[in-house]
Amino acid sequence: MAHFHRLPGPIADIWSWQHRGACRDRDSSQFFHPDGERGASRGRRELAAKRVCEQCPVRAQCAAYALATREPYGVWGGFTEHERLQLIREGWAGELDLRGLEERLSEPSR
Ligand code: SF4
Incomplete structure (x- = not known):
């Protein structure tokens, strides 16, 4: 039997949050570094x-x-590419607790 609940939702649902982003009408060069x-x-x-x-x-x-x-590349969700790599290395596992993520980044490196 197929597990339909595992299928992704409609594409528009997955991406609709981007239409509400505060960066929507801003110059993307503010978020992505030039060469x-x-x-x-x-x-x-x-x-x-x-x-x-x-x-x-x-x-x-x-x-x-x-x-x-x-x-x-770029700043997404308030995290730079370097910060995201650090979170992933430290075992980020899908949590949406932004304060928790920021606190993890501010801790001294282990
Ligand atoms: S990059 Fe920043 S401003 Fe743009 S959608 Fe993400 S959190 Fe919002």
Whole structure:
């Protein structure tokens, strides 16, 4: 017997959160680094993007999506690509507790 409950929902349902993102009408270059960007300018751009994410009504969905799909580039859900890699290395397992994720990132490296 088929396990229909395991099938993904309609595509529009999966992606509909993106229409409510606070970044929707913003320049995507605020969230994705240009070639060769490093150091302070990268830090400033990422901080500005994270401030937008802090106010976003779909931040939890965005963060979960980026972590689950191993999104390699950009700031998603308020997490930089480096922060997402750190969360994945530390065993992120699908939780949507953003405060918990942020606290894990602020802990000293083990
Ligand atoms: S959390 Fe950030 S990157 Fe994600 S939709 Fe909202 S503003 Fe955009």
